[in-house]
Each structure stands twice: as C-alpha cells, then as structure tokens.
Amino acid sequence: IDAGKAGPGRPEGRLSQTAITPPQASVGLALYRIAHAKRPVIIVGYGARDGMAEVTALAEALNCPVITTFKAKGQISDSHPLGAGVLGRSGTPVASWFMNEADLLIVFGASFSHHTGIEPAKPTIQVDFDRMALGKFHGVHEPVWGDIGVTAGLFRDGLPAERACTDQRAELAERWSIWRAEKEARAAKDNAAGINSALLFRHLSETVPGDAILSVDVGNNTYSFGRYFECDRQSVLMSGYLGSIGFGFPAAMGAWAADTGRRVVSVSGDGGFGQYMGEFTTAVKYGMNITHVLLNNGELGKISKEQRDGEWKVWQTGLHNPSFAEYASLCGGHGIRVEKPGDLPNALVEALAADGPALVEVVTDPLLT
Missing domain, CATH: 3.40.50.1220 (TPP-binding domain)
Structure with missing residues (x-):
C-alpha cells in the first residue's frame, strides 16, 4: 500500500494526561x-x-x-x-x-x-x-x-x-544504629574463603558517587546489595526478581548510552557476568565509562543456597571460570583482581577513575552473603 506523503504518525491526539485524580x-x-x-x-x-x-x-x-x-x-x-x-x-x-x-x-x-x-x-x-x-x-x-x-x-x-x-x-534512628552495628559485625567475619559481602558493599557504599546509576544482576550478589548497600542519591536499575541472570552489565551499557553524564556502576556475580561477558569488548570499542564489580565465588551461589535450604546435596552449581580481571585487560579495558580485604578500597577507587570500562573481580566467600 502506497502511503504517499502521509509520513509517520505522531503522539498528538493519542496520549492523554496520566495524572489521574482519585475519587x-x-x-x-x-x-x-x-x-x-x-x-x-x-x-x-x-x-x-x-x-x-x-x-x-x-x-x-x-x-x-x-x-x-x-x-x-x-x-x-x-x-x-x-x-x-x-x-x-x-x-x-x-x-x-x-x-x-x-x-x-x-x-x-x-x-x-x-x-x-x-x-x-x-x-x-x-x-x-x-x-x-x-x-x-x-x-x-x-x-x-x-x-x-x-x-x-x-x-x-x-x-x-x-x-x-x-x-x-x-x-528509626535507633533501629538503624542497631542494624549498622550488626553489619559491622558481619563485615568482620572471615572464613579464609574469600571476602564477605557485608564488607564489600560497605566499601562500595563509601566509594560510589552519590549520583551514580547502579545496575544490578540477580542472585546472592543482588540480595546482598539490597541488604548492605546504603543508597544516597543513586538510581538503581534491576530487571525484577528472578529468572533474568546476566542483566547487570548489559543494563549498564544501556545506562551509559543514555548519556546522562552520571557515573555508571554495575554489580554481578560470576555466573551472571559469564552470560554476556563478550559484551565487554563492545564496551571497550565505544569507550564506555562503566565500572563493573564482579563477585566471584566460583559457583551459582543462589542455587547452592536453595539446595542447602532444601537439605539437598549441592549439585552442579560450581563454575569453571577464567580470570575475569585478565579477560578485561585482554579486551583492552582495565582489570583488577582483589583477593585480600585490605586491597578492596583502593581497587574500587582505581576502577572508578579509569578511562573506559573497568572490572573489579572480587574473590568472595559463597557462604558469607
């Protein structure tokens, strides 16, 4: 059908005001x-x-x-x-x-x-x-x-x-005081199996710019983010609740493309990042200033937890991972691997200051979430 000179449709006359006044x-x-x-x-x-x-x-x-x-x-x-x-x-x-x-x-x-x-x-x-x-x-x-x-x-x-x-x-102030004391106690725990999430998100809360855009994945890393990270004025992007593993880094790319002028930070586990890790090369190609914090516990931790909660044997949740920090560097980005708690603050500062995409791979304890 020849549309002639009709051109594309426009929203005028099609969209009403959305500010509905209640009865x-x-x-x-x-x-x-x-x-x-x-x-x-x-x-x-x-x-x-x-x-x-x-x-x-x-x-x-x-x-x-x-x-x-x-x-x-x-x-x-x-x-x-x-x-x-x-x-x-x-x-x-x-x-x-x-x-x-x-x-x-x-x-x-x-x-x-x-x-x-x-x-x-x-x-x-x-x-x-x-x-x-x-x-x-x-x-x-x-x-x-x-x-x-x-x-x-x-x-x-x-x-x-x-x-x-x-x-x-x-x-309310009293309850926050009690909870922050509990968070500090949790942050001090060390099973010698990796950095615990309470400590990681305490440092992230202190380091991420107050007006940043934060995109998060799904899994234990996201539960820990919800529990431990204290928001200032950041905007948080998430896909929903379950069934969308891998959302974090691609969402950060979308936030960067929106060109808001705000720093973009994404958080995921190793399982989530592994779904779309090839996109890191796209971030390098276009010079995307994204800081990605990757919690590497060597497994699909949320699934392991559900199996333990059901009193079942933990089965087929382990992952065979590369060095994600080396991978980021090989792609042309900035990669940092953190294995010791004391190295975490400087690593986050360094990654946030990097020009282009940066990845902080944090070796974490799968049980201290």
Missing part, C-alpha cells in the same frame, strides 16, 4: 484511616518513582518511616531521617521491624508480589495508577485509583490538625 470518596476514607493510625508506615514500590517528592512530604508530615520494595531501592535515601530501607528477603531488619509494628500500611505503586514481603493481614491503603493492580493478590482495606504524586499530595493537604500518629524518627 473524593476514596481520599476521604483513606484520610480517616490515616488520621486514626498511631504507627502508620509508607511503603513505596517502583511504580512510585515519579511521585517520591509528594510521598516524602506526606511522610514528613506524619513523621512516619518510608520503606521500599527491593525494586524501589534508592527512591528515598538511606540517610533520610525517615528512610527505613528495603523490605523482604533482600532487605533490612529496620524495614521489617517497622512494618511488623505498624497499625496501617500506606502503599504507593507496589505490586504486592510475594517477594515484596508486604504483610497482607495489616490494615492497608493501596494507591496505584493502574486500576488492575489494586487488590490484585488479595483484598485491601482502601484501594485508591490515582496518580501517585497527585494522591500523596491530596493526602498531605487533607491531613487533619488532630491526628493519632506518633513521631517515629527517634525509633
């Missing part, structure tokens, strides 16, 4: 619950990423913690007085404590999938711009269909002067 009745019912809650907690999923300014303002008005799902890690800084970290199996005991003690969950843009760890028995207000996401897995007390930012703003503006909620900031 007034839904807002009123939600505000009633919020006003009477003594220990409300806000939980944000990845779907709340564009409304975080309004969500944070609501939390500050309520003096209540903001917990994130794993996929939403970094949407509020871990240094914010109300940031409570990640919920779920890849999260922190800080987040779990406040959800368990809460008498109301105000959930913005979260899927409620099993991995999120959101307790279905708690009184819950669920806000989502996708109507089909409301009550998808189980009924909630107040489902609210609306744009995240618009709805959070309406909640904040509608708060009554008299409300039951307590200021949870001091308790």
Whole structure:
C-alpha cells in the first residue's frame, strides 16, 4: 500500500494526561484511616518513582518511616531521617521491624508480589495508577485509583490538625544504629574463603558517587546489595526478581548510552557476568565509562543456597571460570583482581577513575552473603 506523503504518525491526539485524580470518596476514607493510625508506615514500590517528592512530604508530615520494595531501592535515601530501607528477603531488619509494628500500611505503586514481603493481614491503603493492580493478590482495606504524586499530595493537604500518629524518627534512628552495628559485625567475619559481602558493599557504599546509576544482576550478589548497600542519591536499575541472570552489565551499557553524564556502576556475580561477558569488548570499542564489580565465588551461589535450604546435596552449581580481571585487560579495558580485604578500597577507587570500562573481580566467600 502506497502511503504517499502521509509520513509517520505522531503522539498528538493519542496520549492523554496520566495524572489521574482519585475519587473524593476514596481520599476521604483513606484520610480517616490515616488520621486514626498511631504507627502508620509508607511503603513505596517502583511504580512510585515519579511521585517520591509528594510521598516524602506526606511522610514528613506524619513523621512516619518510608520503606521500599527491593525494586524501589534508592527512591528515598538511606540517610533520610525517615528512610527505613528495603523490605523482604533482600532487605533490612529496620524495614521489617517497622512494618511488623505498624497499625496501617500506606502503599504507593507496589505490586504486592510475594517477594515484596508486604504483610497482607495489616490494615492497608493501596494507591496505584493502574486500576488492575489494586487488590490484585488479595483484598485491601482502601484501594485508591490515582496518580501517585497527585494522591500523596491530596493526602498531605487533607491531613487533619488532630491526628493519632506518633513521631517515629527517634525509633528509626535507633533501629538503624542497631542494624549498622550488626553489619559491622558481619563485615568482620572471615572464613579464609574469600571476602564477605557485608564488607564489600560497605566499601562500595563509601566509594560510589552519590549520583551514580547502579545496575544490578540477580542472585546472592543482588540480595546482598539490597541488604548492605546504603543508597544516597543513586538510581538503581534491576530487571525484577528472578529468572533474568546476566542483566547487570548489559543494563549498564544501556545506562551509559543514555548519556546522562552520571557515573555508571554495575554489580554481578560470576555466573551472571559469564552470560554476556563478550559484551565487554563492545564496551571497550565505544569507550564506555562503566565500572563493573564482579563477585566471584566460583559457583551459582543462589542455587547452592536453595539446595542447602532444601537439605539437598549441592549439585552442579560450581563454575569453571577464567580470570575475569585478565579477560578485561585482554579486551583492552582495565582489570583488577582483589583477593585480600585490605586491597578492596583502593581497587574500587582505581576502577572508578579509569578511562573506559573497568572490572573489579572480587574473590568472595559463597557462604558469607
């Protein structure tokens, strides 16, 4: 069919505004619950990423913690007085404590999938711009269909002067203090089988630029990232939860290609990087400034853990690896291998300062995750 001079289609007249205002009745019912809650907690999923300014303002008005799902890690800084970290199996005991003690969950843009760890028995207000996401897995007390930012703003503006909620900031600071002490204790463990993940991600938290883009893979390395890495203003890219091994480095290439001017750092295990390690030559060819941190424990550690948890024999999870640092150098990039804990800080600084792609291969203990 000859299209003549029609040309390509354009978005005008095809896309509507997405800032959906929720029904007034839904807002009123939600505000009633919020006003009477003594220990409300806000939980944000990845779907709340564009409304975080309004969500944070609501939390500050309520003096209540903001917990994130794993996929939403970094949407509020871990240094914010109300940031409570990640919920779920890849999260922190800080987040779990406040959800368990809460008498109301105000959930913005979260899927409620099993991995999120959101307790279905708690009184819950669920806000989502996708109507089909409301009550998808189980009924909630107040489902609210609306744009995240618009709805959070309406909640904040509608708060009554008299409300039951307590200021949870001091308790939150105390819980962070307990968790950071526990992280230091874990970082000090040494089985003489490699560097442990708590120590690695402590140094990474201290070294990575505050505005970096971080892409992470799947597996134990990613669970440890969720648990131990403390976000400042970094943006975190992840594929989801399981079944997408190898995502980390290709995602970093995509982030670099977006030309944001921000440093790009990716994290993976040896199994994940092995899926797409040939792409390192592409990164060298185009001079991509990507720093890749590779946790090499010589196995598919997550699968080994699942086998041990099932009380089965660990079977066929070992890997036959090259020297990934030498491989990076042979490709024309910058490769560093770290076997001793004391060498880790300088290696990370060196890799971040390199021109072009750099890879830090860290020999890690598969049991200290």
